[in-house]
Amino acid sequence: MPADQSPGQPASHGATASSGAAPGASAPEHAWRTGDEPRRVAQAALKDLSWEVGVAKPDPAIVVDGVTRTFGGLTAVSVDHLEVQRGGITGLIGPNGAGKTTLFNLLTGFDQPNTGSWSFDGRPLGKLAPHQVARLGVVRTFQLTKALSRLTVLQNMLLGAQGQKGESFLRALVPGTWRAQERANTEKAMELLTRFKLDRKKDDFAGTLSGGQRKLLEMARALMSDPKVVMLDEPMAGVNPALTQSLLGHVKDLREQGMTVVFVEHDMDVVRDISDWVVVMAAGKVIAEGPPESISQNQAVVDAYLGAHHDAPLTVEEEDRVLAEAEAAIAREENADGDVIGSETRRQEDR
Ligand SMILES: Nc1ncnc2c1ncn2[C@@H]1O[C@H](COP(=O)(O)OP(=O)(O)OP(=O)(O)O)[C@@H](O)[C@H]1O
Numbered sequence: 230m231p232a233d234q235s236p237g238q239p240a241s242h243g244a245t246a247s248s249g250a251a252p253g254a255s256a257p258e259h260a261w262r263t264g265d266e267p268r269r270v271a272q273a274a275l276k277d278l279s280w281e282v283g284v285a286k287p288d289p290a291i292v293v294d295g296v297t298r299t300f301g302g303l304t305a306v307s308v309d310h311l312e313v314q315r316g317g318i319t320g321l322i323g324p325n326g327a328g329k330t331t332l333f334n335l336l337t338g339f340d341q342p343n344t345g346s347w348s349f350d351g352r353p354l355g356k357l358a359p360h361q362v363a364r365l366g367v368v369r370t371f372q373l374t375k376a377l378s379r380l381t382v383l384q385n386m387l388l389g390a391q392g393q394k395g396e397s398f399l400r401a402l403v404p405g406t407w408r409a410q411e412r413a414n415t416e417k418a419m420e421l422l423t424r425f426k427l428d429r430k431k432d433d434f435a436g437t438l439s440g441g442q443r444k445l446l447e448m449a450r451a452l453m454s455d456p457k458v459v460m461l462d463e464p465m466a467g468v469n470p471a472l473t474q475s476l477l478g479h480v481k482d483l484r485e486q487g488m489t490v491v492f493v494e495h496d497m498d499v500v501r502d503i504s505d506w507v508v509v510m511a512a513g514k515v516i517a518e519g520p521p522e523s524i525s526q527n528q529a530v531v532d533a534y535l536g537a538h539h540d541a542p543l544t545v546e547e548e549d550r551v552l553a554e555a556e557a558a559i560a561r562e563e564n565a566d567g568d569v570i571g572s573e574t575r576r577q578e579d580r
Pocket residue numbers: 300303304305323324325326327328329330331332
């Protein structure tokens with residue numbers, strides 16, 4: 230099925246509809262705001278949307294418009310319009326080199342685009358540095374964890390709190406203020422470390438943690454700034470199966486706590502398990518979006534992953550016709566090039 234088709238789906242709110250568009254027509258008005266169980270709430274908000282690239286969401290936290298990023302002659306990202314629903318888990322998938330990490334980098338201020346704009350809660354985020362974006366409530370984790378090996382686990386956590394009150398120069402001159410802030414930060418860090426079962430490792434160097442524990446630390450650290458949107462770049466990659474379950478649980482918890490989650494993942498089982506909505510990128514563009522169950526049926530997605538177009542199997546009649554045409558073509562070729570083919574065959578026989 231082409232990316233822009235969604236049989237049986239209701240009319241879209243329109244790819245170019247402005248952010249904050251009206252909720253889906255058939256859902257009870259604001260049903261997802263009434264304290265319902267978060268997953269059901271997120272899914273109810275999205276269930277009547279058409280599976281159409283750029284479709285407007287009922288309550289978008291992030292809106293991206295015309296964002297492009299090129300590296301030399303390569304267009305790494307070219308996203309016309311994308312909205313991310315507040316309070317849901319959006320899976321961002323796509324083959325290697327599709328532009329997922331570059332898009333994350335752009336949205337969180339770690340890279341600058343050639344063109345385009347994007348906003349969080351209607352507030353433009355372009356041209357802001359990562360710490361400014363984080364202060365506004367949008368944080369990210371990295372594919373290769375950035376946990377600083379020679380700092381302890383707790384020190385890593387406290388770094389995540391940067392940008393809060395204690396950082397200002399004037400406040401730093403008033404010891405009481407920053408000490409109180411430091412105490413509060415440490416308390417919060419310990420609460421998070423306990424939640425992520427890393428509290429007993431608080432004095433260990435981050436470099437001694439396993440890959441999975443570093444991912445947990447990365448996620449815990451991202452939460453130090455009380456984010457509203459958490460962007461996780463391959464949070465499960467390289468993590469052993471036992472810890473994967475724990476990480477998945479933590480990602481779901483973020484939604485329980487009302488956060489908006491966008492995560493990059495290659496494992497489709499994980500994507501199906503936790504996503505409310507899936508966005509597929511290939512060659513820098515968004516080529517499909519929809520609920521997880523819509524993605525595997527999408528021909529554009531299948532083609533993007535396999536890198537080739539796959540025809541439906543031929544019927545017996547079609548197979549006979551194709552064979553007959555091929556035989557006729559070969560016969561014509563032999564007649565036309567008879568001498569050449571013949572002399573080449575003779576040369577081979579002579580050897
Ligand atoms: N700093 C850079 N300089 C040059 N090319 C880059 C740079 N960063 C990314 N690219 C290129 O941009 C394209 C998109 O890369 P990106 O890492 O965003 O893809 P991805 O979808 O995250 O891939 P993966 O799933 O393998 O992580 C790739 O072709 C990559 O080689």
